[in-house]
Amino acid sequence: MIDIQQLEFGYTKQNKLFNHLNLNLTEGHICGLLGKNGAGKTTLLKLISGLQFPQSGELKVLNYHSKKREPALLQQLYFVPEQLQSLAYTIDRYHFLYAPFYPNFDEDNFKQNISSFKLDSHQTIRDLSHGQKKKFFISFGLATMTPLLILDEPTNGLDIPSKAIFRTLLAKAATDKRLIIVSTHQVHDVENLIDTIVLVDEGEIILNQSLHHIADKLQFTLADNREDILDCYYSEKTLNGYAVVCKNRSNVESAVNLELLFNAVIANKQSIQRLFCGEENSDE
Known part of the structure; x- marks a missing residue:
């Protein structure tokens, strides 16, 4: 599903964050992406999502070059970043506008997720607390049923009961045709769900098992x-x-x-x- 070959990327020409990076990930797994602060985890997720562009090498997601941001690829991936948007839409309005972009969107799953997190669909997203925003975007992302779902620090801002709900919903959303990547420092929150580990250190993949x-x-x-x-x-x-x-x-x-x-x-x-x-x- 994700095939990265000899990828190079840096925010400046002098300092390369990734140099000849290789990574292969397949569907049917919940992959934990681990690394110290500044190791390049979020940048790697953005490269995979097409939000950053490699300077050389090849990065393919579902056989598409992610840097081209083709609609045929974008409808098959959903990225929940650590820093979330403060949108003027209500939850209902966001759902109405964006769910049609994802052909496999599961309406029942979305309603169940919102209900599990006790969110009011009439609330405006920008008025939600950080934790409530996390709950909403996680709920929406899980319901897209995209083959690739990327979650960057999903449990930050969640209280203990909400973390338990998150684990339950994530386990339900996993299928043998889906790859879910979870980048986290809170390893205890997800260690019973993850079945694959990718460890990034100093711009290189040092473990993928x-x-x-x-x-x-x-x-x-x-x-x-x-x-x-x-x-x-x-x-x-x-x-x-x-x-x-x-x-x-x-x-x-x-x-x-x-x-x-x-x-x-x-x-x-x-x-x-x-x-x-x-x-x-x-x-x-």
Whole structure:
């Protein structure tokens, strides 16, 4: 669905944010896009959506060049940015104007989403709080049923009950023909939904793996003493000992902790990349 080859982009000619970036993502997944502030997550999402244009390389979405912003592509993707517009339309009016652009728009799903978030469709969007705007645009985006849905920091501004509703609605909206990309710092809000991880650091993709493959290669465990753990990639002190990320030598999958995974990959990028590339011998 998304195919990026040798992409280069920078906001100035002297400083390239992305240099020869490659990425391939397929439908049927909820993909978590992780990275530190300034790593290029939002820029990458804008490039995919056609809101920014690569300086060289190729970026195709659903076999269209996103930079051309062809209507045939735009009706198949919806992007909910972190910073939302303060529009003078009511929710009803926005729905009336923009739903027809999306041929698979699900009216019943939209009504259910609005109802779940307890939004009043007669309210004007610019009068909504930040959290209410998030709820509305998430509700609309999920209902578009576009093959590609992009959510940039969707849980920012949502309270705890609303985050639970968001997870329920997102799980309902996922299909085997849809790719949903969720960029977030709030990994605990979505870690039970995501099945693929893309990690961006310093303008490059340093990890692009399914959670199943990550659990096959890495073990997430607690230890009394980190020195007792072989092939430890990362550890941090907790009240119950050390939370540890190490090579999985037991062939038993553990639950992937996204926060620990992120810190482990950042701390030991090359070692973990070698592990996933098969360059590390499991008997070492």
